[in-house]
Amino acid sequence: MKSFYLSLLGLCVLALPAQARPISYPSGWTAMVMNDGDVNSIHIHYSPTAYTSVGVRSEYRRNNEYQLNSVQMNNLLKRWNSKNSQANFYLKSGVGIAYSDAGDFDGETEAAGFTGIALDWEDRRYFTSYENRYIEAGDIDNGYMQSARVGIAPYIGDYGDLHTWLMLQVDHVPKSDEPVTVTPLVRLFKDVHLLEAGVSNQGDVLFNYILRF
């Protein structure tokens, strides 16, 4: 029974850096630029409904030295709305092409795919999230990652104010030389702009910017 649950957990894993709301309001566009110690990425997506988004994503993974360009679809599988809080369950998947010219790969191109889940719960004071991702890119890369966040708002602003969140992110990348990374960060959110900045325990800068339009 224990091995069954461990296997199930293994199937659930593969992680990305945690992101704010992978789906926008109906007919909304979102542009996301994300940077941390391992990945630089840009992701632009369109949300035809409040439950689905589809977009293009380009990322460079420095540890494995490859570029991944993909089409990604995010689905809000379930949302729980209560009077003072909200929880979400997403499925995030993509297919694309991985390219690397590092070391043994010498210009190799591989078809790639990834999938993973994301969960979050928040009210106006507290935030928590978890997400994972499994990626398969042939010989170039395969494996899973997972990430979790907790956050607190030091003050609760009114609509239109500058909102601030203090967050702690923990990333687990089993294949990395340093499998566990801890990053304290600050999130600033005003109108359609969201910005996150922090420095990990390994001295890597995290900087994310999200624009909704």
Added chain:
Amino acid sequence: MKHLFLTFAVLLAFTLPAHAQTYVDVNGLVCDFCAQSLKKVFSKEEAVEDIDVNLDTKVVTINFKDGLSLDDEMITKLVTDSGYNVEAIRHEE
């Protein structure tokens, strides 16, 4: 005088909006993005002048254009399409 009063009352009945304001209790309003979502969705409706989203009370106030309104079914659909739930709807006549 009586005829004048009746005439005035009839004219007033035709010029008053069906619902000047409607108040909607919504679940799931936890941040500015929630308010932005509702504003974007409701602003596309011809009957809506503007809306106000109060994140403290979780009440969405819909201000209608003169003579126009939305029925409860449509209001509920718009809120649900935005990703939230309606708890109650109240009208101000």
